[in-house]
Amino acid sequence: MTLVKICGIRRIEDVEILNKLLPDYAGFVFCKSKRQVTLKLAEELIKNLDKKIRPVGIFQNNSLEEVKNTAEMLKLDVIQLHGREDESYIKSLYPFKIWKSVSVDGKDILDNVKHKIDKISNYNVEAVLVDSSVGGKTGGTGINFNWNVLKNLNINKKLVLAGGLNQDNINTALECVKPYAVDVSSGVEENGIKSFEKIDEFIKKVRNF
Template sequence: MTLVKVCGIRRGEDVEFLNKLLPDYAGFVFCKSKRQVTLKLAEELVKKLDKRIKRVGIFQNNSLEEVKNTAEMLKLDVIQLHGREDENYIKNLHPFKIWKSVSIDVKSSLEDLKDKIDKISNCNVEAVLVDSSVGGKTGGTGTSFNWNVLENLNINKKLVLAGGLNPDNINTALECVKPYVVDVSSGVEENGVKSFKKIDQFIKKVRNF
């Protein structure tokens, strides 16, 4: 069964929603984003988070020291990387589980994507996270991509599907792709904040698929 990650957790109310709905993963953003949290705030939120929900820290070109310190302080289950982090950088994060992103946009050629995924697949990562990019912006774009392109990519790691997912399109996405995890953020928000109703709808659709 596909697992669910709700990303961009930044309020006590968000944690309350998750504790009632129990997604498999909760994501906390530590890089430039409107959903970015400080380490202090993340510590407060994680203390309240149900222990059954795994903790994911999202980073993009953060210093290795910052990532390791954050991961250790919060006892992260997964470190999710969205930047230029290379194989050596990833080796230095052992023994944490790593999800490394690759971005797809309308200008991405199949060969470019294959090259990116081959490089990630050669690294010691648990999963490849496939996300959309818009105008060079990666992660948190709220825009989906053509999921059918994944049929032509040989991904030998677990697949995390992100980018523009919401309760209205998740069934279509799951018909095209059979990911290990689906990752949602803006798709379960209203007026820029997490919506209990939308998170509930999203999780139910994934688990009933």
């Protein structure tokens, strides 16, 4: 069964929603974003998070020391990296589980995407997270890409699908990509705030697929 990560958790009300609906992962953003949280706030949110939900920290070009300290202090289950972090940087985060992102834009063809994913797959990562890139911006764009470039892709790591997912297109995405996990943020929001109804519908569609 495909697992579900709800990303961009930043309010105690968000945690209360997740505790009722029990996605597999909750994402906390520690890099520049409108959903960025401080270490202190994240600590409070994670303390109140149901223990069945695994906390994920999202970083982009943060210093290695900051990522390590945050992961250790918050006991993160996964470190998710969206920047220029190289193989050496990733090795230094052992033994934490790492999800490293690969960005796909509208011009990417199958060979380009495969090359990007193969490169990351050789790193010591648990999963490759494939997200959309729009106008050079990566992560949190709320825009999806052509999932067909991932169809029947044979990689040796788990694949996490992100980028513009919502309750209306999730079945199509699952059918096409068959990922280990799906990652959603703005697609389950109403006016920038996490919506109980949208998260509920999204999780049900994934788990009933």
